Amino acid sequence: MLRACTVDELPPGESVRIAGPEPIAVFNADGEVYAIGDTCSHQDASLAEGWLEGCFVECPLHAALFDLRTGQPSCLPAKQPVRTYEVLVDNGVIYVQAERLENTEDAA
Amino acid sequence: MKSVAIVGASLAGARAAQELRAQGFDGRVVLVGAEPHLPYDRPPLSKAFLAGTAERESLDLLDAEDTASLELRLGTRAERLDAAGGRLVLSDGADLTVDGVVLATGGRARTLPGTAGVSGVHVLRTLDDALALRAELVPGVRVVIVGAGFIGAEVASTCRSLGLDVTVLETLATPLERVLGPRLAEVCSRLHDRHGTVLRCGAAVDELVTAGGRVTGVRLVGGEELPADVVVVGIGMVPATEWLAGSGLEVSNGVHVSSGLVTALPNVVAVGDVAAYTSEKGGRRHRHEHWTNASEQAGVAVANLLAGATTRHYAPSGYVWSDQYEGTLQLAGHPERGDEVVFTEGGPDAPAFVATYQRDGVTVGIFALNSAKQFTRLRRQALRRPAPVA
Numbered sequence: 001m002l003r004a005c006t007v008d009e010l011p012p013g014e015s016v017r018i019a020g021p022e023p024i025a026v027f028n029a030d031g032e033v034y035a036i037g038d039t040c041s042h043q044d045a046s047l048a049e050g051w052l053e054g055c056f057v058e059c060p061l062h063a064a065l066f067d068l069r070t071g072q073p074s075c076l077p078a079k080q081p082v083r084t085y086e087v088l089v090d091n092g093v094i095y096v097q098a099e100r101l102e103n104t105e106d107a108a
Numbered sequence: 109m110k111s112v113a114i115v116g117a118s119l120a121g122a123r124a125a126q127e128l129r130a131q132g133f134d135g136r137v138v139l140v141g142a143e144p145h146l147p148y149d150r151p152p153l154s155k156a157f158l159a160g161t162a163e164r165e166s167l168d169l170l171d172a173e174d175t176a177s178l179e180l181r182l183g184t185r186a187e188r189l190d191a192a193g194g195r196l197v198l199s200d201g202a203d204l205t206v207d208g209v210v211l212a213t214g215g216r217a218r219t220l221p222g223t224a225g226v227s228g229v230h231v232l233r234t235l236d237d238a239l240a241l242r243a244e245l246v247p248g249v250r251v252v253i254v255g256a257g258f259i260g261a262e263v264a265s266t267c268r269s270l271g272l273d274v275t276v277l278e279t280l281a282t283p284l285e286r287v288l289g290p291r292l293a294e295v296c297s298r299l300h301d302r303h304g305t306v307l308r309c310g311a312a313v314d315e316l317v318t319a320g321g322r323v324t325g326v327r328l329v330g331g332e333e334l335p336a337d338v339v340v341v342g343i344g345m346v347p348a349t350e351w352l353a354g355s356g357l358e359v360s361n362g363v364h365v366s367s368g369l370v371t372a373l374p375n376v377v378a379v380g381d382v383a384a385y386t387s388e389k390g391g392r393r394h395r396h397e398h399w400t401n402a403s404e405q406a407g408v409a410v411a412n413l414l415a416g417a418t419t420r421h422y423a424p425s426g427y428v429w430s431d432q433y434e435g436t437l438q439l440a441g442h443p444e445r446g447d448e449v450v451f452t453e454g455g456p457d458a459p460a461f462v463a464t465y466q467r468d469g470v471t472v473g474i475f476a477l478n479s480a481k482q483f484t485r486l487r488r489q490a491l492r493r494p495a496p497v498a
Contacts, residue, residue, distance in 0.1 A: 045480070061429060062400070
């Protein structure tokens with residue numbers, strides 16, 4: 001379990017990057033918290049710096065879109081998914097389960 | 109439409125192939141590429157690939173699934189397009205009859221006169237160019253780069269990271285001034301100095317100095333001579349359109365296309381560095397030599413090709429990025445000379461900043477150094493780009 005931040009530190013539309021087995025990006029998408037591998041699978045860029053649109057994040061460098069629920073890219077240039085991580089909110093603190101999940105629709 | 113030939117197998121061509129499938133075309137797609145290589149991504153050629161930290165495989169633009177549905181004709185040039193746009197003659201003698209054609213031929217790097225056949229002189233546009241240059245960037249060599257545009261600056265930065273002596277020559281008073289305007293161009297030019305690259309502005313090359321067929325120096329107009337073991341020429345490109353002579357298509361500094369990227373022939377479209385288009389409002393022609401442009405144009409051109417009519421118009425985002433030294437530079441919009449530059453975060457000497465270009469009280473461009481998050485946010489909010497369709 002990795003502590004990301006408190007709920008107050010991550011208002012809707014915001015993101016944080018935390019260190020883990022790989023850098024992990026944690027997003028608050030309209031009240032729902034998601035965590036995915038931070039490094040874009042296309043080229044070296046931080047998805048935590050991307051643009052959040054619903055439950056998709058757009059890579060800040062080349063506009064690849066990733067579904068925060070599945071880690072799957074929904075448009076080019078990215079073709080490979082990023083990992084998704086389970087998120088747990090406990091007592092006002094957001095934690096990330098730093099173990100790989102299967103990329104399934106109901107991962108979050 | 110049952111068959112489409114794409115001429116040019118770099119980013120614009122590869123993306124056109126992907127777009128054809130993504131937009132439901134299930135006919136024959138032939139991808140013709142002059143280079144023998146599978147389609148690859150060019151931006152790393154001046155950065156990680158040149159530095160030796162990225163492998164060839166990481167540059168692949170197409171995966172096995174993409175190529176499985178394509179007829180690849182690599183190492184083959186298109187030599188002629190007939191006036192109806194339905195027949196291509198290829199350099200291997202093949203005659204290709206198709207219903208639609210995507211022109212994505214890009215162009216060639218401009219060279220300096222008198223440099224042909226001189227060893228130690230390089231341009232950087234193709235994978236082979238990058239491999240040839242990389243082989244010569246060994247410890248101790250003195251590198252002179254002609255042209256301080258994006259390519260020149262990125263190569264300078266990579267060479268410095270390899271610990272080499274680098275001098276960059278630029279004819280303008282400030283490099284990138286035409287792209288960034290004088291104020292931000294000046295800020296960027298200081299990156300060179302900060303990282304030990306010697307930048308010489310207002311310096312024009314008179315001739316190369318050679319010995320035994322190899323470059324040993326560069327003589328400037330005015331007589332000064334700079335020693336050089338390796339010279340890299342980064343002074344732009346020339347669109348590859350000569351082969352279209354006799355096709356009836358209008359060609360001058362690129363292939364003339366409409367705002368929908370369609371030529372005078374409705375079954376022939378053009379994308380990427382070679383496409384010279386007018387905007388929906390008409391006016392002057394534009395041609396862009398940037399990655400995002402090639403990528404974005406493919407979807408528009410393919411939609412119009414398949415529809416047989418202009419259903420989509422191209423509206424460029426004007427997005428360009430460049431990695432130089434420890435900096436990622438990002439630009440969006442279309443700044444012009446005379447726009448007012450306003451720093452919204454940090455200032456011109458900061459290691460990270462965001463600035464906007466203002467014209468008549470409207471934000472017309474955004475520029476950032478090492479501030480991807482703020483840049484993206486501003487780009488989305490101030491430039492009002494349409495939201496992505498997921």
